[in-house]
Every structure is written in structure tokens, then in C-alpha cells.
Amino acid sequence: MQEFATKYGTVILQDSLEYMRDSIDLVFTSPPFALLRKKDYGNVEADEYVAWFENFAREFYRILKPMGSLVIDIGGSWIPGQPTRSLYHFELLIMLVRKLQFYLAQEFYWWNPAKLPTPAEWVNVRRIRVKDAVNCVFWLSKTPWPKASNRRVLTPYSDSMLDLIENGYEAKLRPSGHDISEKFQRDNGGAIPPNLIAIPNTESNSNYLRYCKEHDIKPHPARFPARLPELFVRMLTDIGDSVFDPFAGSCVTGEVCELLKRQWICCEIVPEYVEGAKGRFVMAYPSNNNKEANYYKILNPAVLWNGSSTEGYDDLPADGGKQRPTFEEQDHTLTKSENPQKSKVEKVQAIQPRLLDHRDQYNTE
Numbered sequence: 238m239q240e241f242a243t244k245y246g247t248v249i250l251q252d253s254l255e256y257m258r259d260s261i262d263l264v265f266t267s268p269p270f271a272l273l274r275k276k277d278y279g280n281v282e283a284d285e286y287v288a289w290f291e292n293f294a295r296e297f298y299r300i301l302k303p304m305g306s307l308v309i310d311i312g313g314s315w316i317p318g319q320p321t322r323s324l325y326h327f328e329l330l331i332m333l334v335r336k337l338q339f340y341l342a343q344e345f346y347w348w349n350p351a352k353l354p355t356p357a358e359w360v361n362v363r364r365i366r367v368k369d370a371v372n373c374v375f376w377l378s379k380t381p382w383p384k385a386s387n388r389r390v391l392t393p394y395s396d397s398m399l400d401l402i403e404n405g406y407e408a409k410l411r412p413s414g415h416d417i418s419e420k421f422q423r424d425n426g427g428a429i430p431p432n433l434i435a436i437p438n439t440e441s442n443s444n445y446l447r448y449c450k451e452h453d454i455k456p457h458p459a460r461f462p463a464r465l466p467e468l469f470v471r472m473l474t475d476i477g478d479s480v481f482d483p484f485a486g487s488c489v490t491g492e493v494c495e496l497l498k499r500q501w502i503c504c505e506i507v508p509e510y511v512e513g514a515k516g517r518f519v520m521a522y523p524s525n526n527n528k529e530a531n532y533y534k535i536l537n538p539a540v541l542w543n544g545s546s547t548e549g550y551d552d553l554p555a556d557g558g559k560q561r562p563t564f565e566e567q568d569h570t571l572t573k574s575e576n577p578q579k580s581k582v583e584k585v586q587a588i589q590p591r592l593l594d595h596r597d598q599y600n601t602e
């Protein structure tokens with residue numbers, strides 16, 4: 238059932254398994270994950286996930302053009318009741334490659350710097366795991382040579398690279414064995430991005446949200462940021478190519494494709510999400526003013542550790558955190574020990590020279 242159409246695309250309100258049309262250049266999607274904390278739209282259990290997804294994946298293979306790509310954004314999950322991880326997304330990847338004959342063109346990692354520290358029980362209460370802030374983004378293809386160019390997604394050069402382009406570099410063999418030739422001095426218009434993508438998921442002032450508010454529609458609870466599909470739509474398709482999102486949600490993929498002049502089809506099974514998606518294409522709404530940072534800094538994890546002493550820190554829990562700390566004990570952990578956050582600024586300043594010493598010692602660059 239076609240719900241609405243735009244200049245370049247169509248939104249279909251239907252189970253995508255029953256709606257698959259061929260000649261697609263890119264299937265880009267974020268399926269429901271096998272989450273422990275279920276979303277409104279329902280999530281498949283981890284142990285049934287691979288079999289459930291296989292039906293869709295066979296169809297993706299069929300409808301993709303020979304040079305096309307399948308890109309899946311998928312988050313990890315936890316084993317119920319214990320602080321260990323499910324392997325479901327890795328099993329999915331292995332099924333796609335081993336059983337359905339997709340090639341893994343490359344795996345990406347989407348780091349959401351704004352991700353809240355969850356699951357609270359393991360991360361905030363027992364303090365035995367760190368926050369899970371990275372999704373896997375698997376780029377698969379039907380041939381080892383899918384249509385692609387990283388020239389479409391260059392990023393600004395770093396200051397040191399600009400300096401190198403300007404002032405040159407003495408060609409030499411690095412300690413790592415890499416041969417740095419004069420070619421490194423060439424200005425290629427920008428730096429090639431890595432497969433770690435840093436995009437905060439913090440949409441707060443968009444056309445979509447304003448539209449939902451004004452029409453009393455509940456916004457989709459698991460939207461990805463537009464920058465995510467944008468990267469792959471730019472890198473893997475040309476203007477006029479066809480993009481399909483079979484688990485479209487609020488239709489971010491459609492909005493990105495509309496702006497980039499790709500033909501697109503978004504399929505979504507929940508009518509309210511499709512209603513909300515209309516807000517992405519209502520031009521009466523002023524454009525999005527979200528302010529984005531260009532860079533995210535990933536701190537060296539040692540910044541607050543400094544030195545070999547663990548004085549002032551509690552011993553590691555002998556039972557691995559199995560016994561839940563009482564409320565008082567949780568509080569106690571922060572006051573009895575030296576709270577690493579307390580004098581963060583002074584600590585970071587104080588250790589800079591030592592970090593440099595450490596680097597010299599091991600001759601890393």
C-alpha cells in the first residue's frame with residue numbers, strides 16, 4: 238500500500254517482506270535489534286534473530302543489482318540477567334557471508350558520543366562494564382567490487398597534514414614499516430575518513446520533531462542521525478540510483494535520498510511512524526538548525542590513570558560484581574576512594590609531560 242510519494246521517493250506502509258522490487262543499487266537499513274529492553278515496535282529475540290533476518294536477506298540479495306550494496310546498522314545486545322554480550326549480530330554477519338554468499342566489503346563502527354551509559358545495572362550500579370556506545374555497520378555486497386568511491390566522503394585535513402602538504406615531508410620508512418613517500422604531500426582535496434564514524438544522535442530541533450509535536454504524533458523511538466545514511470548514499474550510489482530502506486521507521490533514509498536526488502523507497506509497517514515521516518518532506522517547516530561539531534576527541538584512556546600506583550582505588554570485586562552493592566556501598570565507592578573526576582582538570586594538566594615521556598620511551602608516533 239503506497240502511503241505517500243515525493244519527487245524522488247515513495248513510502249510504503251507494508252511488511253517489507255511482502256514488498257520487494259528489484260533493480261536496487263543500495264539497501265540501507267537499521268532493522269529492529271534483538272534488544273533486551275524492547276521498543277514499542279517490537280524486537281525479535283536474539284536466539285531467533287538470524288533465522289528471522291535470513292528471509293529478508295534472501296530478498297535483499299535478489300533485488301540488489303550486481304554492483305549494489307547492502308548496509309546494515311545494528312547494535313549489540315546483552316545476555317539476559319548477566320553482564321555478558323550476545324553474539325547475535327556477529328552470527329548474523331557470518332550467516333550473510335557464509336550462507337547467502339554476500340561479501341563483507343567493510344565493517345564500520347558508528348560511535349555515538351552522546352550515548353547514555355547503559356545498561357545501568359552493569360555500568361552505573363556495579364561499575365563492572367563500560368558504556369556501550371558503538372553500533373556495527375556492516376557493508377555487504379554481491380561482488381568483491383561493488384560500486385564505491387571514498388572521494389565522495391572526504392573530511393578536512395588535520396593541521397599536521399596541512400602542514401605536511403605545505404612544507405613537505407622527508408620520505409622515509411616509518412618504524413611501523415610503512416614507506417612514507419613524497420606522494421603523501423599531495424593535496425587530494427581532503428582526508429580519507431576511517432571506518433570509525435563519530436556522529437551524535439541528538440536530533441532536537443528538526444522539521445520532523447516539530448511536525449510530530451504539532452500533529453500529536455509520537456516520534457519514532459530509535460531514529461538514526463541523517464549523517465549515517467548520508468555517508469553510504471554518497472559513497473555507494475550516483476544521482477538517480479535507487480535506494481531501499483525495508484525497516485524505514487521515521488524515514489531518515491528517504492529524507493537523505495530526497496536531498497541527494499536518489500530514487501528511494503521506504504517500507505514501514507507501523508502507520509504512526511509513516512504519519513510522522515511526512516513531516517520530513519513538508520517544506521513549510523524551516524530548515525533544521527541543529528549545531529553539529531566537526532570533530533570529536535577520543536581521549537587517551539590513560540588520561541586519568543597516570544602512574545603505576547593504584548593507591549586510593551578500591552580493590553576489584555573478588556566475585557566479579559556478582560553481589561550487588563548496597564546503595565550505601567555505591568555511594569561509599571565514590572567518597573572513600575579518590576574520585577578520579579574530582580580534580581580532573583589539574584590531573585590532565587599535570588600528566589601531559591609524563592604521557593609524552595611514555596610515548597618517547599616506546600618510540601610510537
Ligand SMILES: C[S@@+](CC[C@H](N)C(=O)[O-])C[C@H]1O[C@@H](n2cnc3c(N)ncnc32)[C@H](O)[C@@H]1O
Nearest residue numbers: 252253269278460461484485486487489505506
Ligand atoms: C530501528 S527502527 C528503524 C528506524 C529508522 N532507521 C529511523 O531512523 O527512523 C526499525 C523499524 O522497522 C520496522 N519494521 C519491523 N518489521 C518490519 C517489516 N517486516 N516491514 C517493515 N517495517 C518493519 C519497525 O516498525 C521499526 O520502525
